[in-house]
Amino acid sequence: MTKSTKWNIYLSGEIHTDWREQIEASVNEAGLPVSFSAPVTHHEASDDCGVAILGAESDKFWHDHKGAQINAIRTRTLIGNADIVVVRFGEKYKQWNAAFDAGYAAALGKPLIIIHQDEHAHALKEVDAAALAVAKTPAQVADILRYVIEGRLDGYTDGSAS
Template identity: 40%
Template sequence: MELTVYLAGQIHDNWREKVKEIAKSKKLPLHFVSPQTHHDRSDDIGEAIIGKQPSNLYRDDAASSINNFRTQVLLSKSDIVIALFGESYKQWNTAMDASSAITLGKPTIIVRPESLIHPLKEISNKANVTVETIEQALEVIAYIYE
């Protein structure tokens, strides 16, 4: 049984590739989807589709509408959501994706370091599982196949 896993979280490093490598090494039958990870593509998509916008406000609004559409489709098709909260970047998109997943009733695993226990206590409480590493998140998923 192949499961689709939505990987929510910041796009500025290769954590998604690490998840895929670990899943492959464990021979887990998983298919991965995620937000647009090419930052410029994500920022430019509104103007690429709708056309030049009169200001940055409208440019961001057009891009966010299309990015939110993409996220909604991929989240709704996913079986599991892993939401990674790291220490290096603002986590607004991760929090939004995790909250949407929880609202949709998607089984959700929060990955967050010990330093973020307090600021993420409410969302961690709503998620199915909270762990500190991506390795632990994949162990949770591996348990499904035992």
């Protein structure tokens, strides 16, 4: 890929903070040729899409199953089309879906960037081992994307420090 190539970045993981917007703002400010996609981040819509479209279920298992299947159509397609997959694990909730997305992306051979804090390092050791980078902040992810796309590291020219 060249700098002029449009890169497709899939942003998976926790939905309770503005980490996606932080990455998008940094990347857009840098003028990088990137398009972003993500799962549906409206929690209730994501949970209820199956029954809203296909009809009510009296059993919560089948309610959730219908939603998971419909969400998987979006998730599998967007991860499959991604050039890079970024997965954030937040502090408050266990994001089993994020772990699944990371595993699916790894199985497809997608370059994977993981974001989490140190307290999750042990629990996510297998996920981290599949990643090409493990970051702690959205700013670090934006810097990784800038480097990968432009092939340039701020403060360095021709491989030597400036």
